[in-house]
Amino acid sequence: MRTHESGRLVQAALAAITAAAAFGVTACGSDDSASSSSSAEKPAATSTPAAESGKITADSANKGKSIKLGSKNFTESIIIADIYGQALQKAGFTVKYDLNLGLEDVANKAVEDGDIDGYPEYTGTALTALLGVDPSDVPKDEDAAYQEAKKLYKSKFGFTALPQTPFTDSNSLGMTKQKAAELGNPKTISDLKGKSQNLTIAASAECFKRTDCALGFRKVYGLKFKKEIKIDVAQRHEVILKKKADLTVPFTTDGAIAANKEVILKDDKQLFPPYNVTFVLSQKAADKLGPAGQKVIETVQKGLTTPVMSELNSRVDLDKEKPEDVAAEYLKDYL
Structure with a gap:
């Protein structure tokens, strides 16, 4: 503990x-x-x-x-x-x-x-x-x-x-430290341009429908993903830890981010509202x-x-x- x-x-x-x-x-x-x-x-x-x-x-x-x-x-x-x-x-x-x-x-x-x-x-x-x-x-x-x-x-x-x-x-876009290293340690969501087509993203079904969530990665950042996996919101961290997905959409107040040493990309185009x-x-x-x-x-x-x-x-x-x-x-x- x-x-x-x-x-x-x-x-x-x-x-x-x-x-x-x-x-x-x-x-x-x-x-x-x-x-x-x-x-x-x-x-x-x-x-x-x-x-x-x-x-x-x-x-x-x-x-x-x-x-x-x-x-x-x-x-x-x-x-x-x-x-x-x-x-x-x-x-x-x-x-x-x-x-x-x-x-x-x-x-x-x-x-x-x-x-x-x-x-x-x-x-x-x-x-x-x-x-x-x-x-x-x-x-x-x-x-x-x-x-x-x-x-x-x-x-x-x-x-x-x-x-x-x-x-x-806020919502955010995150990955494991290992995956970040494999991708050249991106710092912003825009840094995934040219890489996202080879990545799998996991989020709730609702998130994929909302422009201020996963849908916005396509509309605002122009990112296309290899695969989109719909998960229960409670699985947002385990899905990347178990390598079932490369990217996840956690909340910025999630304690698991620090505990798991997850990497959160900066929302450089201000997709997420307050x-x-x-x-x-x-x-x-x-x-x-x-x-x-x-x-x-x-x-x-x-x-x-x-x-x-x-x-x-x-x-x-x-x-x-x-x-x-x-x-x-x-x-x-x-x-």
């Missing part, structure tokens, strides 16, 4: 936060692994005295208010949903979960149908896959991308998109949370920087800890 660096990450994150809170949340079992799904109900926390500004405590006004959170079907989304849920439980809400729903179209429809109240979504994914924005028109600035997503979520679905996380988790996370929820759920409940979400994600999110992902994917336990530890350590 690798040595965790949470202590150093905590200090780095807190140094950048001017008004961090301090509280501990007991881990609550939602699932046995990042690949399982849960719809267990978790009771509201016992009310505690009011505390200094920034510290989350149970509010009696939230008693009896139930929020059902969903997530997409990969580790990071599940961890973030657990962080949101445990923090809301601490604030006095009754929290229910339906995790590991699927990709964005499935999760978004669950909000539309009222099956869940909300889930964590990525701004770039929302804009291109759900809100009808051409990838070439997506703002490269993170704040501008969020504001565009917020506006379109409201006009198209009537949803509320809460303020985004500090970290952005992918900060926004908690997307129905207007009814937003009203139920109210300003105080929405502030809880903003507070607990202040420490979610790129290195911190990568560490949390690693604890689940590499060390096989439970997402809900990792979320609880994050809340205790960072706030």
Whole structure:
């Protein structure tokens, strides 16, 4: 088992936060692994005295208010949903979960149908896959991308998109260190021009349909591959480690990148838009949370920087800890 660096990450994150809170949340079992799904109900926390500004405590006004959170079907989304849920439980809400729903179209429809109240979504994914924005028109600035997503979520679905996380988790193009050496150690995606026709690329079926993902390697970079292999997103690292493919499309916050010493090519043509996370929820759920409940979400994600999110992902994917336990530890350590 690798040595965790949470202590150093905590200090780095807190140094950048001017008004961090301090509280501990007991881990609550939602699932046995990042690949399982849960719809267990978790009771509201016992009310505690009011505390200094920034510290989350149970509010009696939230008693009896139930929020059902969903997530997409990969580790990071599940961890973030657990962080949101445990923090809301601490604030006095009754929290229910339906995790590991699927990709964005499935999760978004669950909000539309009222099956869940909300889930964590990525701004770039929302804009291109759900809100009808051409990838070439997506703002490269993170704040501008969020504001565009917020506006379109409201006009198209009537949803509320809460303020985004500090970290952005972009798609990327990666390979093993050995394969990079065989190819002459390319540094950028453009460096694969003239070589890609001899390479096999693996990605999810959805990724091959999206211009801001594998489809963009053809449209934006002009790359043609020897073979395209459709895989489950959970296989994105093992597929190159087992030499079933030469290239893969990992997330930039994947802890496995460093652990496996994978080589990530620079997106020199800015194919990938910003992918900060926004908690997307129905207007009814937003009203139920109210300003105080929405502030809880903003507070607990202040420490979610790129290195911190990568560490949390690693604890689940590499060390096989439970997402809900990792979320609880994050809340205790960072706030």
